[in-house]
Amino acid sequence: MDIHPDSSPALDPDLCRRARLARDPRFDGEFFLAVKTTGIYCRPICPARQPAEKNVSYYRLASQAAEAGYRPCLRCRPESAPGSPAWEGTSTTVKRAVRLIDAGALSEGRVADLAARLGIGERYLRKLFQQELGVSPQAVALNQRLLFAKKLLAETALPLTEVAFAAGFGSVRRFNSAVKTHFGLTPGDLRGSKTQVPEAGIRLQLQYRPPYDWPGVVDFLAHHAVDGVEAVSGDRYHRHFRTAAGTGAVAIRPLPGKHALELTLQLADNSQLMGLVGQLRRMFDLDANPAEIATRLQGDPVLAPLSERSPGARSPGHWSLYESAVRAIVGQQVSTAAARTVLSRLARACARGAIVTFPAAADVAALPDEHFPMPGRRRETLRTLCRQFAGREEELDLDTLAALTGVGPWTVGMVAVRGAGDPDVFPAGDLGLERTWAALPGSNGRLNDAAQRWRPWRSYAANLLWRSYTP
Structure with missing residues (x-):
């Protein structure tokens, strides 16, 4: 048994051994195991015959196993594992870089572009990846593209050319070569002989x-x-x-x-498919570990009844950080129903044709005053945001949002929860949270003080309280 030297120190070999022998689904996505005798890496829930411990190596990330020369298992399909959680000891910069890669940052851009988005140099970014993950940014991106391509081959009837471009490969030739090198099979072999009926979408x-x-x-x-x-x-x-x-x-x-x-x-x-799938996974909070979250929240006597009533509670979000920011600004000091009415009015005013979509920043910035049924200061805050990020909504970050006039801690906190998917944020001063807390049996003291007990899952605690809120 080996632990990859660049894996997190929190990866306990004995715990990994017991988890894989039990095929405990709570550890699915927490780590991957590679088998030296077969050259394959698997999820801990793989139904294949259990290998001897002496032949097993453990990795925190699938990309680390791939970089070590292992191929993904065709039975348990590591590409379908829930995303690994943030690992102990890894810098915020690397975590953010991996999230951007997951969103497709290296599908079209270069490592230098990724480094610029992070505010650091390309050389330093490469150094961080080697120090903390033991792999390069390109290796993480390539492994992501390969696993996503494998998923498309298994679950869709897309032509191989479409699979190649949907998975972020610049050419079919590169796609075929990468698949053959990493899987030992051609894309056609991976899809197999099963008949798939083409369908719309x-x-x-x-x-x-x-x-x-x-x-x-x-x-x-x-x-x-x-x-x-x-x-x-x-x-x-x-x-x-x-x-x-x-x-x-x-x-x-x-x-x-x-x-x-x-x-x-x-x-x-x-x-754009791969980036959208990552976006939707965040929006629907599909990478959470509900058992770990419930253990923490059910240990609190006040929150325990709420958690037990909602097994597998999630912290759902909005489509993007930009959309979440617009929603939060519009929703300042008004009800959710009132905010929805304003947002729907803005969306229809900015619609391009019969199909209505959430309004782009440039379209909102160009609207005259009569389309903003809100106080003037809030209108100008919204316009300032939209002018600044017109045509580049994906570049908005929380620090820039927080620096805008008219944006306070509550707004930033809501966007962190709903737009960035931060698991440990508790929006200060939220009226619904305060009222729900005051009405709960056994609650005492200030809510913000109590919230410290719920770290690192304060966003989930907030969602449980919001679900119980009755105006």
């Missing part, structure tokens, strides 16, 4: 660790849905969105009998 399974509180997630989405842009019908969420290539549509619903959501996408340009 793309269907994919988005796996998660169970349990998953779908009623809580869909209730949040319905409560915040912008009329004309989003809709919740039964157990299905649907929305339109706009990309540089045109409009698209997404629908998500639970997949019966599986620990997964079914994603259906209508997309003008499949090369």
Whole structure:
């Protein structure tokens, strides 16, 4: 048994051994095991025959196993594992870099561009990756593209050329070569002989660790849905969105009998597919570890009843950090229903044709005053944000948002939870949280003081309190 030297110190070999022997699903995505005798790496829940411990190496990231020369298992499909959590000891810069790579930052851009977005030099970024992960940024990106391509081959009927570009490869030749090198099989061999019927749109399974509180997630989405842009019908969420290539549509619903959501996408340009899947995983909080979160929150006597009533509670978000920022500014000091009305009005005023999407920054900035039914200061805050990030909404970050006039701690906190997916933020001064806390049996003291007990899962605690809020 080996522990990869660049893995997190928190990766306990004895715990990994017991978890894989038990095939404990709570550890799915927490680590990967590689088998020296077969040259394959697996998830800890793999149904294959258990290897001898002396032949096993443990890795925190799938990309580390791939860099060491191991191929992904064709049975447990490591590309379907829930995303690994943030690992102890890894710098915020590397964590943010990996998140950007997951969102497709290296599919079209260079490492130098990624480093510039992080505010550091390219050489220093490469050094950080080697020191903390033992692999290069390109290796992480390549492994991500390969695993996503494998997922597309297994779950869709997309032609091989479309799979190549959807997975972020610049050419079919590079795609074929990379697949052959890393999997030992051609793309056609990976797809196999099974018959797949082409259909309108793309269907994919988005796996998660169970349990998953779908009623809580869909209730949040319905409560915040912008009329004309989003809709919740039964157990299905649907929305339109706009990309540089045109409009698209997404629908998500639970997949019966599986620990997964079914994603259906209508997309003008499949090369953006991988980034959108990562975006939706964050929005639906599919990479959370519900067992670990529940252990912390159910240990609090006040929160325990709320947590027990909502097994698998998640911290759902909005489509993007930019969208979350617009929603939060519009929602300052007004009800959710009132904010939805304003947002729907803005969306329709900015619509380009019959399909309504969430308004782009440039379109909002160009609207005359009568389209902003809000106080003048709030209108100018919103306009300033939209002018500054017109055409580059994806570059907005929390620090820049916090520096805007008219943006306070509550707004930044809401965007951190809903737009950035931060698991440990408690929006200060939120009226709903304060009222719910005051009404709970056994609550005493200041809410912000109590919230310190819930770290590092304060965002989940906030969601439990919001779910219990009755105006």
